[in-house]
Amino acid sequence: MNIIEMPERHYVAVRRTITMTTFGLVADRLQEIFGWLAAKGVAMDGAPFFRFHVIDMAGELDVEAGIPVAVPVEPEGDFVAGTVPAGRYATVTRVGHPDRLLAVxxxxxxxxxxxxxxxxxxxxxxxxxxxxxxxxxxxxxxxxSKWEIELQFRLRDPA
Incomplete structure (x- = not known):
């Protein structure tokens, strides 16, 4: 585990309220976002991610499937533009199946x-x-089982 300082980061995403069993409704949209960015001539600025806004593991999750971009992009349709806030993040990287992330x-x-x-x-x-x-x-x-996945959880700003 490391603590890193991250700048503000722009992205384009699809945001959905899902459950753990319907995660594909958001995850399966990443290819669509890749294609849209390519058609617009917008380059990726990092690896794709899932951003969790609200988590109730027994109920619903408010999640975005996103792709970082270097500059803000005007969204279309049900795509949204967002910004990951700057700040300190606790981070850990692991190699393994996404289903095995819970222990990490x-x-x-x-x-x-x-x-x-x-x-x-x-x-x-x-x-x-x-x-x-x-x-x-x-x-x-x-x-x-060979995928490299990085977790980044923002830490509260010091008082």
Whole structure:
């Protein structure tokens, strides 16, 4: 686990309210975003990611499937433009199937001294920025057990 300082980052995404069993409704849209950016001549500026806004593992999740871009882009249709806030992030990178991330997330969440930028509310955990970044291209490595995935969880600004 590392603590890193990250600048503000722009992205284009699809945002959905889903459950753990319907995650594909947002995840499967990444290829569509890639194609749209290519058609617009907009270059990616990093690896695709999932941004979790609200998490209730037993209920619903408010999630974006996004692709970083160097400059803000005017969205179309159900694509949204967003910004990941600058700040300090607790980060960990692992290689393995995405279904195996829960233990890594729990370990990161249990790290002493980390004050995550999130609040517990009636509908779940509300996060300022909680990202799963997928550094492996599935077209080049279809074996999901070999995917490199980075978690970045924003830490609360010091008082």
């Amino acid at each position: 997330i729990e370990e990161l969440r249990a790290t002493p001294g980390l004050d995550f930028d999130m609040t517990d509310e009636a509908d779940g955990e509300h996060w300022a920025a909680r990202l799963e970044i997928y550094h492996t291209n599935p077209a080049e490595q279809p074996d999901m």
